[in-house]
Amino acid sequence: MLAQAAPQYFGIFAALVGVTWILLLFVFLKQRRDLSLIHEALRGTSGERLEPLLQEHLRSKQRLEKRADELAKRVAELEQKAMECVSGVGLVRYNAFGDVGGEQSFALALQNEEGDGVVVNSITGREQTRIYCKAVKAGRCDQNLTPEEEKALQLARRRKTPSQAQ
Numbered sequence: 750m751l752a753q754a755a756p757q758y759f760g761i762f763a764a765l766v767g768v769t770w771i772l773l774l775f776v777f778l779k780q781r782r783d784l785s786l787i788h789e790a791l792r793g794t795s796g797e798r799l800e801p802l803l804q805e806h807l808r809s810k811q812r813l814e815k816r817a818d819e820l821a822k823r824v825a826e827l828e829q830k831a832m833e834c835v836s837g838v839g840l841v842r843y844n845a846f847g848d849v850g851g852e853q854s855f856a857l858a859l860q861n862e863e864g865d866g867v868v869v870n871s872i873t874g875r876e877q878t879r880i881y882c883k884a885v886k887a888g889r890c891d892q893n894l895t896p897e898e899e900k901a902l903q904l905a906r907r908r909k910t911p912s913q914a915q
């Protein structure tokens with residue numbers, strides 16, 4: 750009985766092998782076409798290979814990223830230094846004495862971002878000029894301030910750099 754069924758099984762087996770070969774041929778041709786498309790894409794428009802161009806582009810990108818990191822560090826350093834620089838200025842001119850006109854006296858307040866700085870007061874009379882300087886820490890002064898010095902300090906608090914105004 751097995752001998753009688755063998756030709757039938759042989760025919761089915763042969764058909765399966767044939768279908769498998771046809772499928773393999775189809776897969777091979779599709780893979781070959783896809784591979785040729787990849788090779789064509791890897792050639793540049795001028796005929797040169799695209800791989801060296803991509804490698805150079807990658808190196809360039811890495812250099813730019815490194816430079817961007819360096820610049821970010823530099824900006825952070827400059828921002829820190831800017832905190833210590835004068836960022837607020839207030840100036841008040843006034844007449845200290847009735848016999849001297851033209852508002853020759855003045856109070857000048859200079860502050861950094863943290864409110865540290867100085868108040869300079871110049872009092873001008875007919876025969877002499879006196880200059881006083883008072884330290885300011887965190888927007889406050891340990892010494893008593895004149896009304897003109899107070900006003901100059903208030904102006905300095907309001908007048909900030911353009912970066913802080915945003």
